Amino acid sequence: MVRLFVAVELPEEIRENIRASQEHLKKSRARLTLVDPPLIHITLKFIGEVDETSKEKIKAALETIRFVPFEISVQGLAGNNPSRPRVVWCRVTDDGRCGELAGIIEKALTPLGIPQENRPFRAHATVARVKQFEADLLPAIRSQSDREFGRARVNGFSLRKSTLTPSGPQYEDVMVVTW
DSSP states (O other): OEEEEEEEEOOHHHHHHHHHHHHHHHTSSSEEEEOOGGGOEEEEEEEEEEOHHHHHHHHHHHHTOOOOOEEEEEEEEEESSSSSOSEEEEEEESTTHHHHHHHHHHHHHGGGTOOOOOSOOOOEEEEEEEEEOOTTHHHHHHTTTTOEEEEEEEOEEEEEEEEEETTEEEEEEEEEEEO
């Protein structure tokens, strides 16, 4: 069994700019689990645990997806809940293109028995998970809400394997689809 997800990778420059904002979050008393910057990405579809046969079918379905490259802008920190966030993320502006791509991926995987996501898609890149909330986290997030982390061209996506370890997840590309 392997744990899989589909993602848009962010350029190193953007991830390093995000690291600087993570330093501001550390100043709060909240207990946070920061995402290691090389692991920061935009999740298009979390698939979960699948066997080897399913993995091969997923790869075959994803290989057929064609899309027009598009631009994204990664900016500012925000929380999933403005008054008591459990997740802190960067906003992604993309004219709805990541959501459109996520929808195409959903449609390609549904015939394989992969459940569809019920929540509306929101393009973002998770930078921290809040283990214990403290009120001073809110001003720390707000202080980074207008930051520009960078722009990038999206020319494809990757199917990634996630291995959970005591020191955090480890990701490995299973396949990369480019247009």
